[in-house]
Amino acid sequence: MDKQQADRIIKEYIKPLYGFALNKTGKIAEAEELAGRMTLEVYQTLLKKTEFMDLNSYVFKIAHYVWAKYVGEKAKASNQMRIDDTEMMSTDEGFDAVIRYETAGALRREIAFLSHQQREIVVKYYYGGMKISEIAASMGLSGGTVKWHLFEAKKELKHKMNAIRSMGNLGINPIRMTSLGHSGSPGSKGDTADFLATAIRQNIAFSAYCKPLTVNEIAEELGISPVFVEDEAETLEQYGFMDQLPGGKYRTNMYIDDPSREKSEALHRLFEEYAEIAVEHYFHAFFSMAEAFQESGVYIPGGDFNLLLWSLIPYAGKQLNFNELNKVSHEEVSVSRKDGGHYAAYAAIDREFDVSFDRALYYVCGDMHRNSGEFALKAWQMDTWWCGRQGGWRDNPSSDFISLMHAINGDLPQNQTNIDAYRRLFDKYYLLRTESGLEVNIVYCKDKQTGERLHAAIPQPSERIKEAAAKLDQAVYRLKLAGQPEHAHKYVRYWTQNSMASGIMRTYALKHLVDIGMLKAPEPHRQKGISTMMFNNQS
Template sequence: MEKHQADRVIMDYIKPLFGFALNKTGKIAEAEELAGRITLEVYQALLKKADLQDPNSYIFKIAHYVWARFVGEKTRASNQLRMDDKELISRNEDFDTIIHQETAGLLRREIAVLSHQQREIVVKYYYGGMKISEIAAALGLSSGTVKWHLFEAKKELKHKMNAIRSMGNLGINPIRMTGLGHSGSPGKKGDTADFLATAIRQNIAFAAYQKPLTVHEIAEELGISPVFVKDEIEELEQYGFLDQLPGGKYRANLYIEDPSRNKSEALHRLFEAYAEIAVEEYFKTFFSMADVFRKTGVYIPGGDIHLLLWSLIPYAGKQLSFKELDRVSHQEVSVSRQDGGHYAAFAKIVRAFDVSFDRSLYFFCGDMNRDSDELTLQGWQIDMYWCGRLGGWRDNLSSDFISLMHVIHGHLPQNHANIDAYRRLFDKHYLRQTDSGLEVNIVYCKDKQTGERLHEAIPHPSERIQEAAAKLDEAVYQLNREGQPEHAHKYVRYWSQNSMASGTMRAYILKHLVDIGMLKIPDPHRQKGMCTILFMGQS
């Protein structure tokens, strides 16, 4: 069989073979190892085979054969492991010499080629200095299994030490990203979380973030073949996540935050302090304006002024954005994507460290604005810890606001044709069934005039707030810029500017209002409707 034909067959069977391996072993780590062996055996067999009448039967015969051999090897190794631990896997002189000298980095490079579980065990044992019993406890394995993996890994490493592979740190210690998001409009293929959904793409972006790299340099850093990297790089470049520079080099085109404990604690203290300033200088006024807000005609679920404030305060938080502080425009950092998206991308590296505060209390997603091409309405919403909503921007649909508007106007009969629309509204708690009938569970303005009156009633921030906002921006920028490459400083500035109006600050403001007892946490049946306003009659 030609190589390109074998490649296609292998690609079709990667997932089924992993499923076979997982079914046989019942453990992901062992399944990875077994699936890798099967795939290699199948690929080599396909290259020698002229044609196949029944490829499925042929491939799975090989899979069963490799599985039987895999079981036999583990059984034999298990019998050997009854020997004294020190005799079998002692940190003997020749291996210790390699560990400490790491001549030309060969050992680190070879470790990266081991299976995930073997790599983790070897690193913990030889680099972390952990005992076998400690590794077993940490990974939930038996001591015998750990010893067997060390025995096999040691043989494999010694066998391959002469095969020089060039590999960077990401090959052995890859990063993982979280908080992948955007500012702007996602396209048909999604946003940052969709394009950087795989570990290989995340590590490609990170590798090319600090300095521009060629395809081969990125491949070396990741410790994989340039053949596999090239296609991934081309798609990331096509959709604007990588910029191609002169000399065949690529540079990541997004903001990647690399958090640390010190920076997280410093930012937390900063936002806490300025949230208190924002409340004292601006938001406290809202609590004496209940009658003013009610007179606008805005609908408040249950007439509870706190439900209005849970939506109006974060909505009004946008008022604390000052054009004078926008040193970097959205246009300078956003990219027009081929799928119709237009947004600035960001991501955060996962770093394991403890902080003195509960991060979940300050979760924020927004501002999410929804409208209709045919109807004059605008739906505004943010997601945060207090709301209890799941799904983020992907589950925030214009169609839900359209359906709700039709319910309010009495234009959506409760019949079989509209069952899905009503199910969505009830599931999201936009509607509630009460003893007296249906109740709308979000804040809304029934017409253009009501919306205008509500906007006019929102207080304007003072100059003192603007002065505080400028100081906050500079402090946030200085903290976020630390360790960032020079080309990324504009991204850092963009994501740091107007921090007083940011989602993070609004989360801190609401938390502060709850802590001082001014803002009451609504009953559970009200929470999913919070932080949402529907404006009707507005385009």
């Protein structure tokens, strides 16, 4: 195979081979060394052979071979460790082999820390056996430039080979992220959870969060080769999760929360306190307004006022949003993504610690708004522990509400053509089968006038709530700000402002209302229909 084709193929397999090595070893440092051996063995084989029946299978046969050899060496080394030092040192040949092995490993490591161009030249010259003229032609450089890079690379390698590289904390104790989410519209490739799905991307993002770092600095912090960092950092930068700063440094462009037991307990007490205020000075009034709400003409499943409140209270809680001055706008923190998404990204470090409360009771995913030109349809939904839905925004497409409205209007025949649509509505519990026929299991307004009457009946917040909201924002901001880098302060402000109207506050309010007996937990067959509202805005 010619060298250009081999170079192209090996580049495609660098990351898959690293993934294979990481899966086998489970350790970043060992995976980097093993992947380096695999890559070199595959590359040398590509240069020797001309045809492959199944290239992918052949590459991973080599990977398995190198892995087996690696395991054998480790087992042998483990046995040798039982021999005393004098016996080990007495065998010159064995000692020389260890020196050659260590030198080769160190050399491969330092080659990885060269600039991309110098690394490519060194690999082509020393490992690929290419002549300077061939390298120059393949890279579009002059022969003199290639010679200069080789000279500089050798000088750099000679200097660095005598240095000891330190592995950063993330190489020894990598982090894991949880609660990866967004505020805004995800693109065709998904959101934060999709782009930061792997441990290596999560650790790259975290490493450059508090302090801008170069690719080499990120690699040292993670204890891996820069080869595996370059492409990942470039992808994260292309999709707006990292910014590239002057000097080749990267800085993470999102909000990463680092929770602790003390912070979690303090926030829990704070939200409990302000949930009581929200109930007493706002939501309490809803319970005496059954007649006004019902007169709007809103459809309530089973005519059960309790079910209306399970949807109307979290829906109306959105408007507890005040103090527009000094707030961070969505545009200040959101990014227009390459795949069409436009959102602010969020994640939290997965820290293991116990708390005095059940976190599951305060699970929330919302607000999820869905729009469709058909019927001028609008829908709103918020997932909580009480509704039992766990799919989040991915399991909440507009098509469900369009199908439901067609079913309500009687223009979705129950036939083979529409079987999937009905199956979906039954699985989601938006429709129920009853003895008298099909029953809609969510709150909805059949036309524009009904929606307007319902909105007009919702109480307006009092000045007491507005004052409490301002104090809550400041308290949450102070707690979340601890340990955050300066450039991230605007993200902290954005994600902590409007806390009184936040999804988490509404879950605390619902929990308080259940605890004091004002709200009754929905029956199992009603659960998945709550905290959902649909509006047909046609006249």
